[in-house]
Amino acid sequence: MISLIKRSGYRLWQKLPRPVANLITHAVSISAGLLVALILHYLLYRFGLPSKPFIYVVF
């Protein structure tokens, strides 16, 4: 089943006019870049947080 989907996708991809396929690959790569930027930015924030919350105790 999976191989059937893969094969159909491959055929569909091959049928696309080249400019459209190019546009899609650029869009996908830019989106991947945006996503990685989001993840890296978030990880910088997470690295700065302590692993345990502050436990408030009255003195």
Add this chain to the structure above:
Amino acid sequence: MNPPSQTTRLFRPASFLIGLVLGFLALVLAGRFVGHTDWHPNFVRFHPHITSETLYEPTIGELSSIIRANCRPDQILVVVGGNSIFQGVGQPVDRVWTRHLQELLGDRYAVINLAFRGAYATDGAAFAAEAMRKEFPRQIYLANIAPLNGSAPVGSDTYRFMFFDAYYKGLLTDFRARDDALENFLAHPHIYEGIHAKTRLAKVDAALRFRDFWTWWSANLFFTFPTERTPDIRTAFKPRNAFPDIEPDFETIPFEERFSDRFAQAEMEIARNYTAIYYEKDAAGAWKLFSDQEAGFHDNVRNAFPDELKPRTLLVVSRNSPYYTRQLPDDIRARDELAIRHTLAGWREAGHASIDYGLDFADTDYGDRTHLTVSGGRKLAKLVAAEIESMSERLGYLSR
């Protein structure tokens, strides 16, 4: 028919890099933007779901935006810092003492409660007020302190992230003692674990603004991970602004329960030793401040706040509940009172304003050994309001 190379170039490195750079740029700009946006409409105070107690670390931009949103340029800014006593533990949000302080001072002043539970006088609220010194030059900063407690110019370990935030974004005035304290930490990393990594991240954050952006995200869109206080799926990812301030009211808990035998022994022990480490008895039996403690206290007090900000800073010295102090031997009560006098004198000699509270408070004005009920908060507000008005007169704020 398409050439086979089309299938081999699904990934475009140049486009990926463009996406990466554009993404970072957009996030940095978004961080800068939200860092100047108030995202706490109807702010009253910081409750546990918007503090380090649930791994939400407020930013200086966030505190500054709260100030900007709640204080008009024609008002005198009154920033309240300090710990849980001033934050209003045991006082529900609609009757917290700072609301009464606002009522007493009137529209000429804007009172903003930026105290955090367990914070020092020199923590986030102090840095936010300092960061706003040019925007709101007519300002008074106040915080509570225990007798003979100084306050490190770089704040407490728990809330030091706010110091780093303000310091590395260049929001603070030049202050040698603070630079020296930071240098000392950096030279002795065992004193403060992870100091080098934290300072490096703070420097990067000054450029990339990830704290501003993701803290805004956590407050408004969704929190990104479970914490000990929000472990289940229903609460873990809830935006932090969706949590209400549900501080219980001490006055709805019977007095006998608040001061039951269950707490008495531990609380009496704390009350008995409130000022014990600072004093010894001399040959004549009089209390005498240990010389090293005295020197340390004066050194701390001198270096807690930058000189230019000292005249507008009010330190309020706390007493324990009379329910406990009444049970102490006379000489220990005398030692505590002496400590209060020494503390007031120390802060005043160094150029700050300082008052104390609690001497004529009733048992019912305290919710436990140290925190105030609504009635105690009202008495505190009255004392503080009088001092703020007197400081405003002295500082020339009323003539403008």
